[in-house]
Amino acid sequence: MPQGIPDVVPADGLTTRQRRNRPLLMVHTGDGKGKSTAAFGLALRGWNQGWSVGVFQFVKSAKWRIGEQTALESLDALHRADATGRTGGPIEWHKMGSGWSWTRRDGAETDHAAEAAEGWAEIKRRLVQGRHRLYVLDEFTYPIAWGWVDIADVVHTLTHRADDQHVVVTGRRAHPDLLAAADLVTEMTKVKHPMDAGQKGQRGIEW
Amino acid sequence: MPQGIPDVVPADGLTTRQRRNRPLLMVHTGDGKGKSTAAFGLALRGWNQGWSVGVFQFVKSAKWRIGEQTALESLDALHRADATGRTGGPIEWHKMGSGWSWTRRDGAETDHAAEAAEGWAEIKRRLVQGRHRLYVLDEFTYPIAWGWVDIADVVHTLTHRADDQHVVVTGRRAHPDLLAAADLVTEMTKVKHPMDAGQKGQRGIEW
Numbered sequence: 084m085p086q087g088i089p090d091v092v093p094a095d096g097l098t099t100r101q102r103r104n105r106p107l108l109m110v111h112t113g114d115g116k117g118k119s120t121a122a123f124g125l126a127l128r129g130w131n132q133g134w135s136v137g138v139f140q141f142v143k144s145a146k147w148r149i150g151e152q153t154a155l156e157s158l159d160a161l162h163r164a165d166a167t168g169r170t171g172g173p174i175e176w177h178k179m180g181s182g183w184s185w186t187r188r189d190g191a192e193t194d195h196a197a198e199a200a201e202g203w204a205e206i207k208r209r210l211v212q213g214r215h216r217l218y219v220l221d222e223f224t225y226p227i228a229w230g231w232v233d234i235a236d237v238v239h240t241l242t243h244r245a246d247d248q249h250v251v252v253t254g255r256r257a258h259p260d261l262l263a264a265a266d267l268v269t270e271m272t273k274v275k276h277p278m279d280a281g282q283k284g285q286r287g288i289e290w
Numbered sequence: 291m292p293q294g295i296p297d298v299v300p301a302d303g304l305t306t307r308q309r310r311n312r313p314l315l316m317v318h319t320g321d322g323k324g325k326s327t328a329a330f331g332l333a334l335r336g337w338n339q340g341w342s343v344g345v346f347q348f349v350k351s352a353k354w355r356i357g358e359q360t361a362l363e364s365l366d367a368l369h370r371a372d373a374t375g376r377t378g379g380p381i382e383w384h385k386m387g388s389g390w391s392w393t394r395r396d397g398a399e400t401d402h403a404a405e406a407a408e409g410w411a412e413i414k415r416r417l418v419q420g421r422h423r424l425y426v427l428d429e430f431t432y433p434i435a436w437g438w439v440d441i442a443d444v445v446h447t448l449t450h451r452a453d454d455q456h457v458v459v460t461g462r463r464a465h466p467d468l469l470a471a472a473d474l475v476t477e478m479t480k481v482k483h484p485m486d487a488g489q490k491g492q493r494g495i496e497w
Contacts, residue, residue, distance in 0.1 A: 105484075105489060105492075107484060107492075107495060111324060112481075113479070115476040115477065115478075116328070116474065116476050117318060117324055117325075117328035117331075117476050117478065118324075119331075120327075120328040120331030120332060120335075121323070121324035121327040121328040121331060121478075122331075123331045123334060124324075124326075124327030124328060124329075124330045124331040124334075124358060125327060125494075125495070127330060127331075127334075127357055127358045127361040127362070128327075128356070128357035128358065128361075128494050128495065128497065129357075129494050130357070130361055131357030131358075131360045131361050131494075132357065132493055132494040134494060149335070150334055150335035150336075150337070150338030150339065151331060151334045151335065151338075153338045153378075154334040154335075154337055154338050154365060154378070155334070157365060157368055157377070157378070158361060158364060158365070161364055161368070170364070171360075171361070171364070216494070217494070249494070249495065262481070262482070265482060266482070266484045266487070266489070267323065267482060267483055267484050268480075268481035268482040269322040269323050269324050269478050269479065269480060269481065270322065270478075270479040270481050271322075271324065271328075271476050271477075271478055271479075272320070272476065272477040272478075272479055273475075273476060274319075274469070274475035274476065274477050275469070275472060275473070275474060275475040276474055277312075277314060277473045277474055280473070282312060282473070285312075285314075286339055287335050287336050287338075287339040287341060287423070287424070287456070288314060288332070288335065288456065290335065
């Protein structure tokens with residue numbers, strides 16, 4: 084519902100326009116499907132607005148390439164091919180697993196904790212630079228849950244980030260401090276899943 | 291998680307491959323965000339597989355054009371521009387509100403019940419033809435809830451559709467018979483929303 088009416092008008096001294104454009108920290112959590120998929124759908128909206136979008140996949144295996152990566156990189160290519168700059172925005176897709184793209188390590192990297200910490204360090208650098216308008220931190224709840232990334236640092240960094248930078252974090256078991264800091268939290272709950280009835284994951288649906 | 295292990299192996303006489311490729315009826319419901327966004331994210335995966343994707347938006351106002359439409363139509367254009375047919379699949383985006391594209395009515399159309407019924411009739415025709423591999427029936431729960439489309443007809447049609455056609459239905463208040471017929475149901479639950487704190491919807495996030 085695009086034209087939502089707020090339940091409460093806060094006495095925060097901000098104009099409606101300022102409040103409207105306040106950047107959001109969003110969390111998609113829960114055991115159901117759609118957490119990452121909805122975050123990549125948000126990237127479509129950002130692209131359409133001409134925003135710079137950065138996707139950071141905190142997954143241990145980089146062998147798996149999901150369909151969204153190819154599709155979003157195709158949209159990025161459309162942006163780059165249009166000299167007028169009016170076709171969408173740039174989209175960068177980075178993933179952990181064999182070293183992040185900017186670290187240029189070889190495929191033998193297996194210290195996932197160090198990799199996750201390096202991913203977060205890079206995101207912090209970009210937040211300071213104001214590099215992107217939308218950051219998708221996919222499955223970032225796990226390195227937090229495993230203690231690879233310090234939750235206090237995450238909350239401090241995200242709540243003190245420069246304006247105009249939206250952040251969406253996905254993954255199960257989101258840390259309570261992250262939920263407390265978030266502006267928007269959606270829980271995806273599994274009501275019924277075909278794997279419960281013996282069906283396996285399939286092409287085009289799961290990846 | 292692409293490589294899911296089923297909880298139960300059913301005695302249905304199907305091979306794993308047959309079960310793997312059984313087309314799904316999916317429902318994204320609940321009061322939270324991400325129902326439609328996750329469905330459009332699935333369209334990215336379908337596009338990447340080279341599938342024909344049909345999006346049908348059951349919204350009353352066609353004035354609003356969301357970012358996903360532009361982005362998915364851009365991917366469709368990439369598909370059409372590649373003579374080899376190897377770049378993604380075709381994506382069609384149809385919406386109610388000023389007459390569906392195939393009805394070619396003028397903008398004065400305001401009988402939403404008739405329009406919704408016509409949208410569903412077209413989807414039925416396409417399901418018989420096997421026109422798409424993925425159908426996104428966006429906000430289709432509402433015309434069902436309002437009685438504009440007969441739930442018994444929807445359930446019969448969807449459970450008897452020809453193979454290889456995935457269907458995802460989005461919207462609040464999904465009919466219990468639809469949920470019973472579905473293979474996968476995810477409920478998006480609002481845990482926290484910025485409109486509760488007085489913030490209005492904004493560009494790139496809500497549309």
